[in-house]
Amino acid sequence: MSENKVTCLHDKHVALGALMSPFGGFDMPIQYKGIVEEHNAVRNAVGVFDVSHMGEVRITGPEAQKFVNYIFTNDITKMEVGGIQYGMMLYPTGGTVDDLLVYTMGENDYFLVINAANIDKDVAWINEQAAKFDVKVDNQSESYGQIAIQGPEAEKTMLEVLSLDCSDLTFYTFKCVDYNGDKMIVSRTGYTGEDGFEVYASHDTIRDMWDMLIQAGVQPCGLGCRDTLRFEVGLPLYGDELTQDITPIMAGFGFFVKLDKDDFIGKEVCAQQKAEGAPKKLVGLELHDKAIPRHGYEVCNENEEPVGYVTTGYRGISVDKSIAVALVDAAYSKLGTALKVHIRKKYFDATVVKKKFHDKSYKK
Amino acid sequence: MSKIIDGLYYSESHEFVKVEGDFGYVGITDYAQHELGNVVYVDMPEVDDEVEAGEDFGAVESVKAASDLVSPVSGTVVEVNEALDDEPGLINKDAFENWIIKVELSDKSELDGLMDAAAYKAFINE
Numbered sequence: 001m002s003e004n005k006v007t008c009l010h011d012k013h014v015a016l017g018a019l020m021s022p023f024g025g026f027d028m029p030i031q032y033k034g035i036v037e038e039h040n041a042v043r044n045a046v047g048v049f050d051v052s053h054m055g056e057v058r059i060t061g062p063e064a065q066k067f068v069n070y071i072f073t074n075d076i077t078k079m080e081v082g083g084i085q086y087g088m089m090l091y092p093t094g095g096t097v098d099d100l101l102v103y104t105m106g107e108n109d110y111f112l113v114i115n116a117a118n119i120d121k122d123v124a125w126i127n128e129q130a131a132k133f134d135v136k137v138d139n140q141s142e143s144y145g146q147i148a149i150q151g152p153e154a155e156k157t158m159l160e161v162l163s164l165d166c167s168d169l170t171f172y173t174f175k176c177v178d179y180n181g182d183k184m185i186v187s188r189t190g191y192t193g194e195d196g197f198e199v200y201a202s203h204d205t206i207r208d209m210w211d212m213l214i215q216a217g218v219q220p221c222g223l224g225c226r227d228t229l230r231f232e233v234g235l236p237l238y239g240d241e242l243t244q245d246i247t248p249i250m251a252g253f254g255f256f257v258k259l260d261k262d263d264f265i266g267k268e269v270c271a272q273q274k275a276e277g278a279p280k281k282l283v284g285l286e287l288h289d290k291a292i293p294r295h296g297y298e299v300c301n302e303n304e305e306p307v308g309y310v311t312t313g314y315r316g317i318s319v320d321k322s323i324a325v326a327l328v329d330a331a332y333s334k335l336g337t338a339l340k341v342h343i344r345k346k347y348f349d350a351t352v353v354k355k356k357f358h359d360k361s362y363k364k
Numbered sequence: 365m366s367k368i369i370d371g372l373y374y375s376e377s378h379e380f381v382k383v384e385g386d387f388g389y390v391g392i393t394d395y396a397q398h399e400l401g402n403v404v405y406v407d408m409p410e411v412d413d414e415v416e417a418g419e420d421f422g423a424v425e426s427v428k429a430a431s432d433l434v435s436p437v438s439g440t441v442v443e444v445n446e447a448l449d450d451e452p453g454l455i456n457k458d459a460f461e462n463w464i465i466k467v468e469l470s471d472k473s474e475l476d477g478l479m480d481a482a483a484y485k486a487f488i489n490e
Binding site for chain 2: 019030031034035036224228290291292294314315317322343344
């Protein structure tokens, strides 16, 4: 346990009585009140998450734009200052190093938000690629705390509790705000399928804001419901739906891979898979029974021969069904295909469905 | 503070047995339901299935994870708590009241290897 890092809000989670567990190298809150209550707070009202474990890397220098576009699948040349893009960093094999957000801070000035578990790996990867470019790579992960305010009442909460008017921010844009002398980044982003904001600031500012939100009665939410929320709306988690063996094309995220831009790492394999079809694909599965498919469970064809595995599965919360996302051989990926999931000693019937089980309600 | 009831038998994997004559009602303890959180599914055996002490006979699933059910006793399943099919959350409301299976005990001496309420209380407070 002592090997895990802690976020700047760790003592507050413990004081709130959160169930704590290791995630991505950090000792993180899984739940406070209960996953179902917290999930529903975000779908129906508002909740606040400590996501300070996420990593932040600043890339600047004369070739920053050229460099980021070379390691990132989306096309950052299409972005203006204040814009954000989602995409992936790939290996030359097309497998995924990480999925991330890129914030355009200024000309040749980018802020990358990466997954906690991948910070060391990503920074090493970025530095390795950066050798051929005139750029400066600065891992700022330990300087920033981060909270996410998510749910249909998020905009109102930002204004009323934190005095931050965010009505001017559209989906996937951000602004820099001076807050008691601290420069912070506020973006209309999230990982829940609901409207919401993420705030990056110094540890002290994040602690102040957290206290204000909790005192105002905003539900603290743990990583437990963060996972059920993102899963229901078809958002991937690195390690489950995206790995070094899973390309964004296999995962169905080809939209974020811009094959019409200049060369980028992994382009060749993605182009080939897009043209010829990927050998494996991520699909949604709906079980006909109440049994719950979990990460790693075997997925079989009707003859009970293995054709893939479950990447994430739950008894849905906003969707009252046992549902999963699975990586299967492409031959079994068509909507309506009958498959089986091996759960403990039995095989349960399932049908291939869309992997967006619940509709997103973003404010565009 | 978890509830513990006198007169029941307890296992280290947090199942309880409530004995009535030749039969035992098996479920999970209040401590276990609290650790699991919202129970969303209970995978139960069928009537007439044989269970064996120390062997899995199903699972209790919370939102987050599946937890195997390990039978503290051996015997034949004579009844399963079908109410849990429709409302698995009953286990969170009262874990001791909402037993999972009723077993016709084949070897009552197995009960001697289980903990009593006092021993279980000490066990979970370790």
